[in-house]
Amino acid sequence: MEAPSELAARGLTARRGHATLFTDVAFTVGRGEALVVTGPNGSGKTTLLRMLAGLTAPAAGEIWWNRRSVRPFDAALRGDVAFNGHLPALKDELTAEENLACWMGLDDSRPDPQDVERALADVALERRRRLPVRVLSQGQRRRIGLARLHLIRRPLWILDEPLTALDAEGTDVLRRLLSRHLDGGGVCVAASHQPLPTAGERERALVLGPT
Amino acid sequence: MSAVLQRVDANDDARASVLAAFGWALRRDVRIALRSRGELGVQLLFYVIVVSLFPLATSPSRDLLASIGPGVLWTTALLASLLSLPRLFASDFADGTLEQIALSPRPLAALVTGKTAAHWLTTGLPVALMAPLLGAQYALESEVLGSLTLSLLLGTPILSLLGAVGAALTLGARGGGSLLALLVLPLYAPVLIFGAGAVDAVRAGVAATPHLSLLAAGLLLAIVAAPFAVSAAVRIALD
Numbered sequence: 001m002e003a004p005s006e007l008a009a010r011g012l013t014a015r016r017g018h019a020t021l022f023t024d025v026a027f028t029v030g031r032g033e034a035l036v037v038t039g040p041n042g043s044g045k046t047t048l049l050r051m052l053a054g055l056t057a058p059a060a061g062e063i064w065w066n067r068r069s070v071r072p073f074d075a076a077l078r079g080d081v082a083f084n085g086h087l088p089a090l091k092d093e094l095t096a097e098e099n100l101a102c103w104m105g106l107d108d109s110r111p112d113p114q115d116v117e118r119a120l121a122d123v124a125l126e127r128r129r130r131l132p133v134r135v136l137s138q139g140q141r142r143r144i145g146l147a148r149l150h151l152i153r154r155p156l157w158i159l160d161e162p163l164t165a166l167d168a169e170g171t172d173v174l175r176r177l178l179s180r181h182l183d184g185g186g187v188c189v190a191a192s193h194q195p196l197p198t199a200g201e202r203e204r205a206l207v208l209g210p211t
Numbered sequence: 212m213s214a215v216l217q218r219v220d221a222n223d224d225a226r227a228s229v230l231a232a233f234g235w236a237l238r239r240d241v242r243i244a245l246r247s248r249g250e251l252g253v254q255l256l257f258y259v260i261v262v263s264l265f266p267l268a269t270s271p272s273r274d275l276l277a278s279i280g281p282g283v284l285w286t287t288a289l290l291a292s293l294l295s296l297p298r299l300f301a302s303d304f305a306d307g308t309l310e311q312i313a314l315s316p317r318p319l320a321a322l323v324t325g326k327t328a329a330h331w332l333t334t335g336l337p338v339a340l341m342a343p344l345l346g347a348q349y350a351l352e353s354e355v356l357g358s359l360t361l362s363l364l365l366g367t368p369i370l371s372l373l374g375a376v377g378a379a380l381t382l383g384a385r386g387g388g389s390l391l392a393l394l395v396l397p398l399y400a401p402v403l404i405f406g407a408g409a410v411d412a413v414r415a416g417v418a419a420t421p422h423l424s425l426l427a428a429g430l431l432l433a434i435v436a437a438p439f440a441v442s443a444a445v446r447i448a449l450d
Contacts, residue, residue, distance in 0.1 A: 042446070045309035049314075052444075053314060054314065055310055055313070055314065055449050055450065056339070056449075056450050057450060072321075072446070072450070073313065073314075073446055075316070077315035078314055078316045081314060083310070085307055085310065086307070087305075087306055087307025087310070088306065088307060089306060089307035089308045089310070089311045090306065090308075091243055091306070091308070092306075093243050093247055094243065094246070094345065102239055103311070105239075105313075106233055106235055106315050106317060107316070162431055
């Protein structure tokens with residue numbers, strides 16, 4: 001039997017200090033579906049994504065991954081989630097290639113250099129792969145992040161503003177990777193101000209707003 | 212029978228995962244440290260310069276120098292370790308590496324231990340190895356220099372492990388650097404006492420074994436306890 005790959009939340013509430021960001025958020029996203037979270041600045045989009053990734057504990061409510069309730073840093077979730085937040089998680093001292101090989105090494109003790117090369121070609125960075133990340137632009141760094149998503153092969157993608165700093169070509173790369181991910185039965189949750197470049201039918205919307 | 216075999220397999224897997232995580236973090240951090248050699252050099256130079264200032268500031272009598280030497284070298288090793296602590300987690304915290312590490316399926320305690328080991332290899336170990344050279348300025352006998360080096364070799368990993376707990380606890384705090392010093396220096400005191408004590412014992416002509424054994428016991432305790440404290444603190448910092 002195939003793994004169900006389903007992310008669900010019930011009654012999620014977030015508080016930051018004394019402010020309540022959102023209350024009673026509920027949704028279900030299944031195989032091959034993308035949930036796009038929208039809402040004004042400060043409505044708690046990033047907080048929601050960090051909760052779903054298992055980095056932040058919700059003030060109330062529950063998150064279910066594959067029909068199992070998960071808590072922050074749950075081992076069942078950690079192996080399945082790929083989180084691309086605001087921060088690039090790249091080391092300035094290392095090259096694009098080394099950064100990616102390093103992240104792959106965390107999952108698998110012998111990363112294949114050809115996979116890294118192919119992934120960088122996929123995001124149109126093959127000519128920059130030997131440069132230290134220090135000299136790359138913001139958009140190029142985002143592209144390395146996309147290559148990482150593709151390389152580490154996790155069923156659940158959580159993307160915070162994935163279109164930030166990406167040009168038309170970069171947006172195209174994201175569309176390609178995302179549709180490949182969803183075709184393969186993956187799940188994606190993304191916060192975005194712009195519409196995500198995916199097939200419309202597979203997209204669900206969640207609007208966070210002042211309560 | 213098969214259940215037992217499965218359990219043995221699972222144990223082997225867990226051990227392999229811990230070792231892989233430790234090795235991964237160690238290799239990565241050593242590599243990054245070697246790429247930014249300037250920073251490492253600054254810390255070692257700080258150690259050399261501060262140790263060399265004391266003979267200039269006090270009277271050049273051999274007796275005085277020999278009696279303050281071990282304490283000066285140990286205190287300076289402590290400060291050099293403190294100086295390099297912010298680098299341990301703060302840059303990984305700032306660029307998002309730490310959240311990715313915490314989200315990886317590998318055991319976080321093993322990952323942070325690997326990072327701490329890399330910190331010791333790039334700061335504590337050079338400090339311990341340079342001690343005999345710098346100790347020569349204090350007219351220390353060769354067996355005294357030997358016990359100094361040995362005590363630093365046992366003591367500096369404790370400094371890195373305790374410091375890692377402090378560095379993880381002060382992540383994201385305003386004025387983290389000075390807070391870190393206030394938090395960590397009192398914890399360093401026992402290490403300083405036994406470390407400098409070992410050297411003094413040899414100068415006084417008695418065996419340093421009790422001091423060194425206590426340092427070794429402290430090191431084992433720190434290796435067992437610190438990784439879990441660090442990983443808990445990292446998770447709190449990420450929340």
